[in-house]
Amino acid sequence: MACAHRSLVRLPLDVYTGLISEERSHDTPCSPEELRRQMCAKLKKFASPHYKNNTRGNNYFESVTTVGHLLTRTTPWTLLKILDPLLTMEEVQLFLHRVAKVCCPPPQTALELLQQSQQHANAKYLPTGWTALDNCLRGGIRIGSLTEFCGRAGAGKTQLAMQLCVTAAARCGQGTVYLDTEQKLSLTRLQEIVQHQHGNGQLRKRPRTHEYDDGTTTNMEPTTVAEQQQQVLDNVTVLSPTTMPDLMTALLQIEELVLDAQHDNSNKLPIGLVIVDSIAAPAKRGAESAPERAAALFQCAQRLKQMADQLQLAILVVNQVALERSSFGGGVRVKAALGTSWRHCVSTRIMMEQQQQLEAQPQQQSGSPFVRETARTATIVKSNLVGLQSVKYQIVGAGVVDAVEPPVARIPVVEP
Structure with a gap:
């Protein structure tokens, strides 16, 4: 490497x-x-x-x-x-x-690379904890590539990012570096997700050890529920870059953190997940012109890809959306922000959308004639492994989960 x-x-x-x-x-x-x-x-x-x-x-x-x-x-x-x-x-x-x-990496033959890929075949994905999305993605967020969650404000992008921090530490024994560029990370909400998943028994509790480069092993499994929750929160490193130069400096710092964790014999988990929330905020600050912003985004994407491939990290990027008028019919469609130069940089893109619906059934408590519900849908719009797929979801205390379909009311049939 x-x-x-x-x-x-x-x-x-x-x-x-x-x-x-x-x-x-x-x-x-x-x-x-x-x-x-x-x-x-x-x-x-x-x-x-x-x-x-x-x-x-x-x-x-x-x-x-x-x-x-x-x-x-x-x-x-x-x-x-x-x-x-x-x-x-x-x-x-x-x-x-x-x-x-x-x-510097030693030279390797094609047979050696093939044997290494077969040994790590089961460790190529980082599960999100959202069952339907993991099934569509063949296991979760792909390690060694860039995955993007994009959507409007309130769609649940940050909620899913925080859920990934919990599942990475509790299920896979990996730490997370969270780049909070907008200073909107809610540590209270992150702690709430940890408590709900521990209470529901979703987190793994079987013994787990980590082997370091010097051959020593460390038991990484806490003994009590409080220690398990503390371990998850203690292995989320939060950085707050605000501009694109700050973001590039933070990416260099992440490489040092990953390499230090590989040689550290403490109770810290090895870093396996990097989250950038969001990429649009620093890109819009400090750029004097559109070509300079495009060059900075391309350099950032190149650096993220290099880190994901060389350090074997799962990198998740949260992005905003932009509106453009469609050439067919004059309608308006939603697309990922930051232009074409960034749009082709990620390997997997998931569009998270929410729409409010009015249900024509009276509400018994308030007496309102309509009940307002929110329909949330996540669509895989770009991937070189899976096709276009959509899943419905809802946001609960434990994070983002599969949507529960409402029961269908059946009308009894009266025989004449």
């Missing part, structure tokens, strides 16, 4: 352990933590010239802080000049070899 944006201070200590030869270590004793700190401080002060394709065509200088900068913008002789007298040329080459070994 290539991690070009991984910070040098986040590299494991194995890269720095034993880097200085034994003969020199007696003269200048230095722990791996101290060596990492000194090397990163020297590389951060160094500024490497990098050409920027701007209007003036000038060069600008950027410090070496990530793995991508280290491997592409420096040479062994440059590093020797920067890190002298900490490292020698042989130690510099050993350092570059270790960094490349940790961050």
